[in-house]
Amino acid sequence: MHFQFNIINTDKSARRGQIRTERGTINTPAFMPVGTNATVKAMNSDEMKELGAEIILSNTYHLYLRPGHDIIRSVGGLHQFMQWDGPVLTDSGGFQVFSLSPLRKIRDDGVEFRSHIDGSLHFLTPELVMEIQGALGSVIAMVFVECIPYPAEREYAMNSLTLTTKWAKRCLDARNHEQALFGIVQGGMYTDLRKQSAEELIEMEFDGYALGGLSVGEPKELMYEMVNYTTPLLPAEKPRYLMGIGDLLDVLEAVSAGIDMFDCVMPTRNARNGTLFTSQGRISIKREEFKKDAGPLDPGCTCYTCQNFSRAYLRHMFMSREILSMRLNTIHNIHFFLEFFREMRRAIEKGEFAEFRKEQTEILKNNFHQ
Amino acid sequence: MHFQFNIINTDKSARRGQIRTERGTINTPAFMPVGTNATVKAMNSDEMKELGAEIILSNTYHLYLRPGHDIIRSVGGLHQFMQWDGPVLTDSGGFQVFSLSPLRKIRDDGVEFRSHIDGSLHFLTPELVMEIQGALGSVIAMVFVECIPYPAEREYAMNSLTLTTKWAKRCLDARNHEQALFGIVQGGMYTDLRKQSAEELIEMEFDGYALGGLSVGEPKELMYEMVNYTTPLLPAEKPRYLMGIGDLLDVLEAVSAGIDMFDCVMPTRNARNGTLFTSQGRISIKREEFKKDAGPLDPGCTCYTCQNFSRAYLRHMFMSREILSMRLNTIHNIHFFLEFFREMRRAIEKGEFAEFRKEQTEILKNNFHQ
Numbered sequence: 001m002h003f004q005f006n007i008i009n010t011d012k013s014a015r016r017g018q019i020r021t022e023r024g025t026i027n028t029p030a031f032m033p034v035g036t037n038a039t040v041k042a043m044n045s046d047e048m049k050e051l052g053a054e055i056i057l058s059n060t061y062h063l064y065l066r067p068g069h070d071i072i073r074s075v076g077g078l079h080q081f082m083q084w085d086g087p088v089l090t091d092s093g094g095f096q097v098f099s100l101s102p103l104r105k106i107r108d109d110g111v112e113f114r115s116h117i118d119g120s121l122h123f124l125t126p127e128l129v130m131e132i133q134g135a136l137g138s139v140i141a142m143v144f145v146e147c148i149p150y151p152a153e154r155e156y157a158m159n160s161l162t163l164t165t166k167w168a169k170r171c172l173d174a175r176n177h178e179q180a181l182f183g184i185v186q187g188g189m190y191t192d193l194r195k196q197s198a199e200e201l202i203e204m205e206f207d208g209y210a211l212g213g214l215s216v217g218e219p220k221e222l223m224y225e226m227v228n229y230t231t232p233l234l235p236a237e238k239p240r241y242l243m244g245i246g247d248l249l250d251v252l253e254a255v256s257a258g259i260d261m262f263d264c265v266m267p268t269r270n271a272r273n274g275t276l277f278t279s280q281g282r283i284s285i286k287r288e289e290f291k292k293d294a295g296p297l298d299p300g301c302t303c304y305t306c307q308n309f310s311r312a313y314l315r316h317m318f319m320s321r322e323i324l325s326m327r328l329n330t331i332h333n334i335h336f337f338l339e340f341f342r343e344m345r346r347a348i349e350k351g352e353f354a355e356f357r358k359e360q361t362e363i364l365k366n367n368f369h370q
Numbered sequence: 371m372h373f374q375f376n377i378i379n380t381d382k383s384a385r386r387g388q389i390r391t392e393r394g395t396i397n398t399p400a401f402m403p404v405g406t407n408a409t410v411k412a413m414n415s416d417e418m419k420e421l422g423a424e425i426i427l428s429n430t431y432h433l434y435l436r437p438g439h440d441i442i443r444s445v446g447g448l449h450q451f452m453q454w455d456g457p458v459l460t461d462s463g464g465f466q467v468f469s470l471s472p473l474r475k476i477r478d479d480g481v482e483f484r485s486h487i488d489g490s491l492h493f494l495t496p497e498l499v500m501e502i503q504g505a506l507g508s509v510i511a512m513v514f515v516e517c518i519p520y521p522a523e524r525e526y527a528m529n530s531l532t533l534t535t536k537w538a539k540r541c542l543d544a545r546n547h548e549q550a551l552f553g554i555v556q557g558g559m560y561t562d563l564r565k566q567s568a569e570e571l572i573e574m575e576f577d578g579y580a581l582g583g584l585s586v587g588e589p590k591e592l593m594y595e596m597v598n599y600t601t602p603l604l605p606a607e608k609p610r611y612l613m614g615i616g617d618l619l620d621v622l623e624a625v626s627a628g629i630d631m632f633d634c635v636m637p638t639r640n641a642r643n644g645t646l647f648t649s650q651g652r653i654s655i656k657r658e659e660f661k662k663d664a665g666p667l668d669p670g671c672t673c674y675t676c677q678n679f680s681r682a683y684l685r686h687m688f689m690s691r692e693i694l695s696m697r698l699n700t701i702h703n704i705h706f707f708l709e710f711f712r713e714m715r716r717a718i719e720k721g722e723f724a725e726f727r728k729e730q731t732e733i734l735k736n737n738f739h740q
Contacts, residue, residue, distance in 0.1 A: 071662050071682060081686075312441060313453075316436070317409060322409050323693055
């Protein structure tokens with residue numbers, strides 16, 4: 001395994017770094033577009049490369065259920081399967097079992113759940129989750145965790161944490177040594193449990209550390225409190241990943257706390273729903289006023305969509321429910337997110353992260369969505 | 371208007387020609403992929419160009435209803451709107467009023483119908499249809515016709531023909547002289563009416579002639595009879611277009627009768643439904659046996675899909691209802707159709723159309739679709 005993290009600059013707690021892997025370098029803070037079913041929805045891998053994506057996240061839960069990790073292994077692994085030669089991070093499925101499965105039973109040795117696709121019964125253990133991620137052949141694997149709801153009683157959170165630490169150890173023992181493996185700090189909304197979780201995981205020496213179980217319905221302030229409290233507890237020399245979060249206001253908060261990696265379906269899902277990020281704020285492409293608008297979506301934007309098509313065309317594609325609407329909107333939103341991260345990295349390099357944050361916060365609060 | 375048709379070779383009645391327009395040359399026999407709503411479904415114009423498409427068909431009826439021809443004109447016309455710089459042929463909407471509108475009333479001056487989108491009431495006249503096509507700015511426009519059902523009584527067919535000829539004249543008078551204008555031969559399944567229609571239109575001197583009102587439910591033999599009877603009645607020096615037909619067995623029959631142009635949603639619609647054309651016949655990508663198949667869809671195929679992805683991936687994309695499934699399948703099927711036409715043109719050039727037809731007929735009859 002080739003996995004090396006270097007910090008190039010810091011600006012207060014914000015970090016500008018690089019993760020080197022055998023499949024390429026990931027500049028941090030990094031945004032990982034989500035390719036749930038072995039495709040970033042509506043995109044092909046060439047387009048993701050052209051957009052400047054340096055890593056893609058894919059979902060263990062989904063690929064285990066369909067087409068099955070054995071199939072992906074037999075045809076050469078996930079990178080070959082989806083023709084993406086850059087690094088892939090696979091999550092561990094803990095969150096999806098929690099959020100997608102109609103029934104689940106947590107047991108000491110694993111989780112029994114029903115498939116959201118066909119209702120079939122499955123049992124995931126830490127060892128199986130490691131085997132699945134090994135079969136997929138991702139560059140970064142994640143430990144299996146129980147994801148708890150919000151609100152959760154302290155006792156529940158505590159028992160869950162005990163289990164999660166045990167499972168992390170079992171994942172470590174069962175790990176595939178060709179993959180980097182990240183631990184996931186849990187502990188619900190209790191700072192002392194977060195601290196305990198962080199300490200227990202740090203002792204096990206993972207290649208990186210994630211914060212999990214956030215953005216599960218809690219108020220933003222509480223999420224920020226957990227991020228700001230927990231992040232500094234993590235080893236400075238290892239990458240830190242805030243799972244499932246991508247609202248750019250949250251990203252700014254988390255980067256200022258020292259987080260390095262993010263993933264979120266927001267740019268892709270919003271694109272398919274016609275919500276587009278621009279240098280002036282979010283807009284809905286459905287808006288009546290775009291009907292005859294021959295101008296580009298975002299005049300300053302250099303993406304393929306803005307370089308070629310009018311707002312009138314994008315609106316027409318959306319209203320006609322054309323597949324090209326989803327493609328063009330997704331290209332734009334992913335470009336916007338990756339460009340935001342590129343600019344954020346430059347700001348940290350120059351020691352201007354605070355100014356960047358202030359400026360962007362103003363824009364991001366504009367929301368013309370109808 | 372720059373519109374010139376030359377025949378390069380003939381092989382019995384089959385013709386190998388070129389239509390020169392100000393937006394590029396169309397090699398005939400030509401297949402026109404269908405871009406109903408100003409996009410070939412799932413594709414962008416760059417991809418269509420790379421696939422070798424030389425002309426695209428777009429639908430007057432759809433674009434009139436949404437977004438409206440005034441809007442398309444105001445943002446620079448259809449070519450600019452969809453960023454396709456090659457020629458576009460627009461149909462006249464006659465067939466769509468017939469096939470899509472829940473209610474329609476044919477009157478002497480035009481057709482009243484309800485939109486299939488929102489039920490709103492509209493009245494299309496020959497003059498309005500010419501205005502719409504002029505606003506869209508297509509390279510080739512079509513006259514407005516009544517499309518009659520099958521079966522139709524002789525008297526109905528005769529009255530409809532009288533109307534259609536009148537409308538053709540009105541279209542000619544209202545034409546935009548920057549566009550080529552094609553007449554459409556009607557007459558139902560009555561050879562004498564087809565002859566009458568052809569003669570009346572030839573007298574008006576259109577830039578090309580189409581056969582319309584076929585493939586509306588009649589037996590294949592009857593369609594073939596109409597094509598074989600009517601095609602030789604049309605002027606040899608003008609392009610001949612068989613509307614809405616694209617089953618490749620029908621194409622072979624029609625080319626051997628002297629038809630030059632075709633359009634059909636078959637390759638694109640089939641692609642979205644998972645039916646793929648290969649050098650061995652049609653297959654369904656859903657088939658269980660493709661689950662672990664690491665090989666390309668069609669080993670001899672040079673398209674992007676076959677050069678990059680396995681059958682296992684294509685099956686997985688389809689089963690997961692991913693947008694990329696529609697993209698990759700559409701690329702393959704359009705490539706297959708355009709390649710078929712390229713090979714057919716070469717066969718005519720070499721005087722080997724009969725052999726080509728025989729060989730391809732064997733393959734096209736293979737149908738592994740499940």
